[in-house]
Structures are given as structure tokens and as C-alpha cells.
Amino acid sequence: MSPEAKKEKKFALTLPAEELMACGHLACQGCGATLAMRYMLKALGQKTVLCIPACCWAVIDGPYPYSSLDVPIYHCAFETAASTATGVKAGLEATGDTETTVVAWAGDGGTFDIGIQALSGAAERNDDIIYVCYDNEAYMNTGIQRSSATPYGAWTTTTPVKHFKNRPKKDIVAILAAHRIPYIATASVSHPEDFVKKMKKAKDIRGTRFFHVYAPCPTGWKSRPEDTIKLARMAVQNGYFPLYEIEDGEKTTVNLKLKERKPVEDFLRLQGRFRHLKPAEVAAVQAEVDARWERLMRSCAG
């Protein structure tokens, strides 16, 4: 067997062949969020229902009367992904369907900002849903405005270069962990095997499960569409977006251990949204990444 064939075989074995996402969707070139959906559905399979609030994905799926997905979708209001999903789950159970996986699928704005009340409510009640936040680090649907997931240093239309975002990204995983839900995982479109594996694991857990998925957005990040996977991988490998999971709010496992982390600068320089950053500001980003990494290591040890 040639090395290529070997690789093919491995791919076929690790990622389910089933495609629940068709072509014809409306995403931009190089959209990370689109890949995230594809991988999630590979893991969850056909018996899945999606609740999608306002976000790029509310558009990507296709305009009425089209849909590019082979699972049912309920389009819900921006702030209601978690509570709508909770209601759908209750409604399905009340009518005899206890098997279907109910997923709230929202962007970072719909999760970190306007939807956090509903998410916190569902998590505290431990409602039986999977909540996936695909994080492209701004409000992209409405034309690149900052969210509380926008990282320090980034340009957006509401954080102009002169007043770039000067606060760090909200630590959504820590917030969810504080709710002591059974399962939390981070994932990246650059590591589909890891993502699918964790999603399959989550499928069999009951209660609230939360995924934070890193999904580059060339349009909003001013990066090249062909660099999407590269950027996502760099973010994982330099510790900017580490891959880990937290069980019951306590047991932290790092899924991809990094012996040596590359500097974040190369990653920042591939994105127009960070172009204005001066060396001192790049150093500040690096220091923040280092500190977060240290915290993560400590939480694994402890």
C-alpha cells in the first residue's frame, strides 16, 4: 500500500463517511464554521435536530426554501439558542422521542454575549442538549463587529485600528466549567479527528455538553481563504487555542500536549486584523497566551 493510500484508509476509518452537509451552501471561501458543521454532523449522525440563532450559519444553510443540511433546523431568535434547544428537547421527549440529539449551534456573539443568559440557565439546570459555539471571534453576519470573544489587539469595525480591542477575550470555557456541567470540550477545524472523537463521546453523555470550536473567518480576519486550516492549526500549536476537555467542571484533560509552543507572532502576522500591532502589543498577546497556557497546565495537574 502506498503511503497516500494508507493515509486515505486512515482518514476513512477515523472520520465517518456519512455526509449530512451538501454542497450549495452560501458560506464564503475558506469559512471555518462550515467545516465545523460538517464534522459535527459526521459525529452525531442523522438523528439530530439543530437550533440555529441569528449568525452566519442562519444564512450559510441557504435561503428559503433551500437547506444544505440533511437534518432538521429550527431558526431561532439570536438570544435563544440554548432555551429553544431546551424546549425542543422537552417537546421531543414529551411526544415519545428520547433518542434524538438536540444541538444549539451558535456563533460567538450568540454565545458569549446576547445568548449567555439562556446558556447559563440551561447549563445550571443541566438540560440535555449539546451547545456548540463556533467561534470566529466577532459578529461576522452583520459585518465584523466586536464581540466579547474578539481577542485583544484585533481590529473590527467597532474597534477601529486607533481603538483596537483592548480587553482580553472572555473565558467562556471557565464560565461553563463553573456551572459544573458534565462535559466541555474545545475543538478546532484543523483537528477534525479530535473534534469528531470528542463529539461522539459527548453524544453518549446526558446533560448539558458544551463545545467551543475555533473557526477562522477569512472575511473578518482579513486572512487568505487558503490559510484557514493553517491558522486554526497554528492557534492550536502555539497555545492560542488549546485543545482540551473538562469533565464535571473539574477534570481537565489536554488533548494535544505541546512540548514546545511556537511564538504567536507568525499566527498574528497572517491576519490583517492584527496588522497594526506593534512589537510591544504582540508581546502582550504572547504574555497573555503564556499565562493562559500556564493556568491550563496547572488545572490539569490539580
Added chain:
Amino acid sequence: MRKVIMGNHALSYGAMLARSQVISAYPITPQTQVVELLSEMCADGTLDAQFIKVESEHSAMASCIGASVAGARAFTATSAQGLALMHEMLHWAAGGRHPIVMGNINRAMAPGWSIWTDQNDSLSQRDTGWMQFYCSSNQEVVDTVIQAFKVAETLMIPAMVILDAFALSHTYEVVDVPDQALVDRYLPPFKPSIKLTPADPRAFGGLTGAEHYMELRYKLQKDMEKAPALIEETGREFGKVFGRELGLVDPYLCGDAEFVFVTSGTAGFTARVAVDELRAAGVKAGNLRIKVFRPFPFDRVREVLGKVKKAAVVDRNCSYGAGGIFYQEVKSAVYGRPGMPPLIGYVAGLGGRDITTAQFKEVAADAMAKAKAEEEIVWIGVKK
């Protein structure tokens, strides 16, 4: 200074010239450019204001209320879903008598998702106690924001300046951007007689029993009743300073008209093309554009309608189970008055569907063929 600007930027310029002190907003299509420009103006120092980038519209309105009660001039802008999410706070702003000015871009409500124009978003807020100004040109938008602050702060009632999605929000027009010195002369700084300050400790909005609550609302209504005259007075004053008068309604060729279209927003300008064409064909048509919806300009509407033989109210909205909302309001304005014409109600252009000149002519033909007013709403341009 004359500038070619989009409707959304007309709102931003209005808010800037009014020297808004606190702006708190949340992005939504098709409003985003309003706050993007204001955000830039705050960043580059053109506007000396605090800009709060909140996490939802509910918080946008709540923080405008906080800023206003602290004595600052507050501005925000939103659209559709965002306005609906503010609903609780809209009652709060009006009930608390906080003279906030807000731009709202008329966009159809979900589901299905739509970003295109109709008026159901703002008309659903008609009973919150806000004044509502429906604009139909970018010039009118800039001017109205400035006037709205003046009226709002005089009466301590918040005001919404409303424009159609895309048809106005994203349409570029020549606008005479008023001179700052003149605006300063027209609109004095906001100096509320009471505010939240340790120098004069008061509790605002506490538990209000049946003994007092009704009086608060009576006063709101009484002050709203003063609004039509005040809007006309400040509108004339605006004319003196800037050369453009602002009124409650905007009649077009209504003087000798036998038939009028009653419209609001940009659809009125399409109606005017139809009016011209009908007149060329020998029909004495006219157009009554209602600019101010709250307070409702009862007198001005009756003045025009009292002289015509028939009127067609064309609504870009629908109160399901009752019909077009302007139609309901115009009917109530003429109720029990002698000499008023039969009114026919039409619903058109929901979710951004175009309302064409041909459709206005269809409306005219339909209305003129009808002998009397009808309960049934006529839907224009709908696939049945």
C-alpha cells in the same frame, strides 16, 4: 455643508450634531453603519461622547436610560429583532420620562429571517409611549434627529426616528448637513430639572400603588397631547434657522384632490409618481404622507381628508386580525366626523417587496370603483 450620504449616516450625523453624550448600541443589519460611523467619530474625536458597545439591545436601551437619568443626552439605533428585544425597556424609557432619541430602521420581523423593509417592527411599539417619526428622505432623517431631541427633552418623552431598510437606510442622497453652530443655537444642551445625583437624592420608579400610578400615565398622555403643537412649532423654528420646515404630515397636491393615497415612509414618494401620472390622465389625485405616527396627527389628517371624495390607505404593515395599522388609525381619526370620505385599506410591500407606481395606480382604480368603505383589506401584489 452638502454631502452625499446614506440614510444610516444621516442618522449618525444627526446624533453627532445634536452632541449626543452617550451612545449605546448593538449591531443589526441594516442599522450597522449608523453605529459604525458614530464609533469612528468617537474614536477620532469628532464627537465627544461615551460609546458603549453593549452585548444586546436590551442592554443598549437600559444603558441609554441610565445615561439619560444621569443627565446626559443619549442616542441609540436599532432595527426589527433588536427593537423587539428592547420592548420592556421602551416602556421603561417612556414611563420613566427619559428623552432618549433612537433611530430605527424598518425591517420585517422573523421568522423567516428577513432584512428587508416593512413597518411591523416599529408599529408593534406604538403603545410604549414613544413618539414616532417616519422619514422619507435622508435630509429629513438628519433634520428630524435634531428636532426630535428638542421635542423629546421639552416633553421628557423619548422619540424614535424611523426609516425604511435599504430604500432609505442604504440609499445615497444629497443632504445639507446642518452647521454645528446653528444646531447649537437651535438645540440647547440637555438640562433636566431632576436627575440622579447625590446633590438632590430622589428615588425614581419605585413601587407605585393604585393611588398614584394612573396619574403618572395621565400626565404622559397629556404631555403627548401637547406634542403635535410642539412638533409644528419647533418645525417652523427649524425652518427659520435651516430653511426647511418640519411638520406632522406632508401633503402633496392635496389642495384640489378628489382622491388621495395615505402613505408613510418612502412608499409615499412612489405614490407621488403615481399621483403625477394620474393627474396627467385627468384624475385629481393627491398624496398625504403621515410623518408623525405618535402622537397621531388627528387634526392634520382630518383637514386633508375632509376635502376629498375618497382615500386609499396603503400600509406596509399588518396587524393580523385587524389589517393595516395606519388604516386603523386613520379610520379612528375620521370616526363620527361629518364630511369624511370613505376609506379603503390596502396592504402592500411586506418583507421588502417593492411597491410600484403601477400598483399605486391599481390601488387608485380599485378604490375609485368602490362606492363605500369596506371592512376587507385589499392585498396588493400578493401571490394567492
